[in-house]
Amino acid sequence: MSLSAEHNEHERIWWKEAVFYQVYPASFCDSNGNGWGDLPGLFSKIPYIASLGVDVVWLSPMFESPQIDMGYDISNYEAVNPSYGSVADVEALIKACHDSGMKLILDLVVNHTSDQHAWFKESRSSKENEKRHWYFWRPARYDEERRRMPPSNYRGYFAGSTWTWDEHTQEYYLHLYSPSQPDLNWESPTCRRAIYDSAVRFWLAKGIDGFRVDTVNKYSKHISFPDAPITDPTSDTQPAPQFWCNGPRIHEFIRELVDVMSEYRTYDGKELVTVGELSLTPEPEKVLEYVGREREELDMVFQFDITHLGQGTGSGFQDKYDFAEWTLPDMKRIVKKWQSFIEGTDGWTTVFNENHDNGRSISRFASDAPEWRVQSAKMLCLWLVAQTGTLFLYQGQEIGMINAPREWGIEDYKDVEALNFWDEAVKLAEDGTDPTRKERIMHGLRLMARDHARLPFQWDSSEHAGFSSGKPWMRVHDLYKQINAEAQEADGDSVLEFYKSMLKMRKEHKDVFVYGTFELVEPEDVSTFVFRKRYQDKTALAALNFTAFLQPAPPLVDLKLLVSSYPKTNPDTLQPFEGRIYINY
Known part of the structure; x- marks a missing residue:
């Protein structure tokens, strides 16, 4: 068993205590001045990443790709996109990470390929091709007036149908995302x-x-592809995740995949690590089917309720960017759910509030106003480091990067999803179906669009924020001279230096922070987020003020202040966006 019968403790494994740092290569560092981040640029920043106290670098897709979906549309798994570098660059990066005491993991994108992948080109070449069944091909349906219709009425993640007609072979192929990303047939x-x-x-x-x-x-689908119930009468397409998420053979497929991985061991003999992107699985007992240690599937997964706060559905469908107001108790319930679901089990959880698919946490969950930006960043840092599970950070989070300015127009957004949702909003507004949709979707995009996380990293105050000597592929944030790594490395009170010290503190007290049990205090308080962590005789209390106003500090019993995000504290009052952690020694 992975739990000690005597102490009900989780098995200790290196990746549970590790800090992971996600690098989005296009936006991290450009070494050759072409405006596009690359692997040599990342290589040059390995000392910086190691200085944070990071244990694992997670590199987002750098594979050969037409970049319709920023590398999540792979045309050759065994090649590196020339804009990023070469396979030799990856080999050098692996060595550099290992030499610096870090590990390197890659993205595994195998639900779909690019339509430019050789496999799909063969598959679409004829119905008789031996790779035809490597993708999902289906004949058309016809309505009463003999108009051609897709095989089912599914709405995809990037708006529109999940089916695209292929004129050459006179059939439709399935793609849950862009038409340029046909789904592989794991059957x-x-x-x-x-x-x-x-x-x-x-x-x-x-x-x-x-x-x-x-x-x-999403590897296992209901391959009969029945129509989804009509939940949006105004649309020809309907959300249908019940037919492609957590399908009938999903655990069989994952166990087979993990068996292949088990053929390999890392350079130091320790086991490999897997973290899955597990969307649309709200039931803890279903998540445990993926991460229970004895099931021998995934080590851990990302559950996205936190990053979906404010999304209309959180599922990537029609109202994703139609912002829905939320309250602090809503956030608390989510954190409690995913902090507590592993207690008494052999499963594990993850801790994060940013990645490449979401807006910046300061802008979404606290305040990016100039007077509160630094305080908000530090408070959110304490919120993360005090939680149980494996901690994941996203590039720029450690310097307090924020969303693009609200003044930016849709022309400054690059992401295929954002642009598809915007085009749909324009159509629905102009044809009178939903007259206010453009304004509502733009408001949602300004808060939650994937583009915000993809702005070039702000290294210094030189032109283009030190990201590139040439014009970047995406506009640099207007505030790069105020928010950048170089300035913060020289400032002992900066967000960057705070992150470094807090990651060190988390490891020093890993018993209670990484492995401790979670207890929510005052769940309905709308202003402060207070939770207690326990591990045997150790106790810690995190108190976080999510407002721009003074709030009462929690009463303390046998606990002493370990750290505050402010240099000076009042024992009775939490200052605006202040975070504190108390502990018993």
Whole structure:
């Protein structure tokens, strides 16, 4: 068992105590001045990443790709996109991480490929091709007036139908995301074997330490593709995740995938790590089916309720960017749910509030106003480091990067999802179906669009924020001269230096912070977020003020102040956006 019968403790494994740092390569550091981040640029910043106290670098897709979805549309798993560098650059990066005492994991994107992948080109070449069944092809349906219709009425994640008509073979193919991202058919054993050889073994043989597994619960689908119930009468397409998430063979497929990974061990003999992107799985007992240690599937998963706060559905469908107001008690319930679900089990959880698919946490959960920006960043840092589970940070989070200015127009947004939702909003507004939709969607995009996380990293106050000597592929934040790593490295009171010290503190007190049990205090308080952590005879209390006003500090019994996000504190009052942690020694 993974839990000690005597103490009901979780098994201690290196990746549970590790801090992971996600790098989005296009936006991290450009070494050659072409405006596009690359692997040599990342290589040059390995000392910076190591200085944070990071244990694992998670590198988002750098594979060969037409970049319709920023590398999540892969055209060759065994090649690196020329804009990023070469396979040799990845090999050098693996060594640099290992030499610095860190590990490196890659994204595993095997629910779909690019439509430019050789496999799909063969598949669409004819109905008789041997790779035809590596993707989902279906004939058209016809309505009463003999108009051609897709095989089912599913709405995709990026708006529009999940089916695209192929004129050459006169059939539709399935894509949950962009039409340029056809879904692989995991029902095919030959397809699965090719995936394992090309996307998994190729990189494990080079010494990487594991994978972040993209869209991990979508490999098994209900391949009869029945129509979804009509929940939006105004649309021809309907949300249908029940037919492609957590399908009938999903655990079989994942166990087979993990068996392939188990053929390899990392350079130091420790086991590989897997973290899955598990969307649309709100039931803790269902999540435990993926991460229970004895099930031998995934080590941990990302559950996205926190990053979906404010989204209309949180599922990537029509009202995703139609912002829905939320309250602090809503956030508390989410944190409690995913902090507590592993108690008494052999499962594990993750802690994060940013990634490449969401707006910046300061702008979404606290305040990015100039007078509160630094305080908000530090408070949110304490909120994260005090929680149980494996901690994941996203590039720029450690310097307090914030959303793009609200003044930016839609022309400054680059993401395919944002632009598709905007185009749909324009159509629905102009045809009178939803007259206010443009304004509502733009408001949502300004808070939650994926573009905010993809702004170039702000290294210094020089032109283009030190990201590139040339014009960046995406506009640099207007405030880069005020928010950048170089200035913060020289300021002992900066967000960056605070993150470094807090990551060190988390490891020094890992018993209670990484492994402790979670207890929510005053769950309905709308201003402060207070929670208690316990591990045997150790207790810690986190008190966080999520407002710009003074709030009462919690009463203390046998606890002393360990850290505050402010240099001076009042024992009775939490200052605006102040975070504190108390502990018994």
